[in-house]
Amino acid sequence: MLKTKIADCLKKAVRESMVVEIFFSENEKFGHYSTNVALRLAKSQGKNPMEIAEGIKHQVSSVKPKLFEKIEAAAPGFINFWLTPKVLQNELKEILKQKEKYGNLKSGKNKKINIEFISANPTGPLTIGNGRGGFCGDVLAKVLEKADYKVAREYYINDTGEQIKKLGHSVLGDEQAVYKGDYIEKLRENIAEKNPMGVGEKAAKTILEEIIKPAVKKMGIKFDNWFSEKSLYKSKAVEKTINELEKKNLTYKKEEAVWFKSTEFGDDKDRVLIKAGGEKTYFASDIAYLLNKFKRGFGKLIIFLGADHYGYIDRIKAAAEAFGYKKENIAFIIIQLVRLLKEGKEVKMSKRTGSYVTIDELIDEVGLDAARFFFLMSSPDTHMNFDLDLAKEQSLKNPVYYAQYAAVRCNSILRKSTKINIMTSDVINLKLLNTPEDINLMRVLARFPEVIETAAENYNPQALIRFTLDLSREFNNFYEKEKIIGEKRDLTAARLELIKATQIVFKNLFNILGISFPERM
């Protein structure tokens, strides 16, 4: 990674034990990369930041003259670095050599990480809210895989309990019915029994297999594990969990119910494990599930939650601590709810009222690429408004096409080049790539591993979207200004390598984002 190379030679010059931050410069006039170390050292060293910057500049340029073409100290104390074309050309070679492996990192060290997402109750179709979390989880999973984590994607199915009973009532159509929709009507056509729980369980199974799983497939997501809540009851895991808590003296009885002393671990209320009626709460099985994950050897758990489940975080963390696991090893990603608008007015989305837009509908209307891109553009914590009509209308203007179009341009250039038979020399001279446009494109391409790193570290797949659009714009600029297939054969050959590298990075990106890489548009 270019960034790390710079950081490494700075560490020697700085000498203090501090994290040296290197920033990719958006504006070329601030170098290819820049750092603020001098500004941050100013106080502790009691010197003028510019003075420090100059000092570092001289040290670095004497130690590593080959890495940099120019180093500049700029007010109020930044140090800007311009890499030599050679460094960028070498990185280009790496891209061409590593191909789809370019951008693979070692930071994950093959550690096991579990990502649980969607996990919508099997009581109805997946909504656009589930879509948002689903796409985000899927892309994060791929980013982490690229960063060398061993990722398991998991969907937790609440296939028992109160909601399933309510589903049963709904299918039976009795006075306790809560879920509404065409799918309920259909389920009603083949019921063989009267017991709400039994009906609910069968209906849940049908919904899972015939509605949810196909929708997930349509979304382009593959789960490694569909984890059944019911299985935790069958294996007595829930019972054991409660017993263990009792043994640890972390439970008590109050008003006929069994409570977990979650307040001892930072929760603001104690929580019920077994209701007065003897039924266990979802929370009880959630703890069993949590322990199950840790026991399977996942050092880190990522759990996606809708904002309406926010209150769950503290109690889950409390449960983890009660069993000696560190709460820091559970990362919750809160997905803000998507508000549904119709004709500018908010429609309350609810499976209970039957008013919602399913993710299937959206994908059918706008296509998978546009749907994925749309949700991945915004960070999970923004509150989104969603209007299906507007989405339909605007789908053709989705930035995903901007990116795909840029990629398609690479394809058509390369297609054309094969017809012309350019390659005559065995040795392609990449040194010819030295115009500002060449340099700029190369440095953006070389940024790809850095983007993977930040996305993986911060659990922030949105970074990839931004980079995709940056790269697209950079490439379009390049295309506009530089002729690729031209008179000079060596230059043409070298430029074609650059196009190949661009194509590789685009393919990598699209692959992670789960959008298609069209040959033509």
Place this chain on the structure above:
RNA sequence: GCGCCCAUAGCUCAACGGAUAGAGCGUAUCCCUGCGAAGGAUGAGAUUGAGGUUCAAUUCCUCAUGGGCGCACCA
């Protein structure tokens, strides 16, 4: 009442405490006998308000305003 999240251009969204707050759409003007114009160039256009911390604040802290979501022996 308490807690969490959000507020950026006409619209949908960006911005790792950093340099001139970026894109897309929309909008005004221009560029196809040229590797695909689903493109490019040049404009107009924004940080909710008030304090504070910092060399530097859209970003952190406090308060206010406006939205969303929680606060069950529901999930």
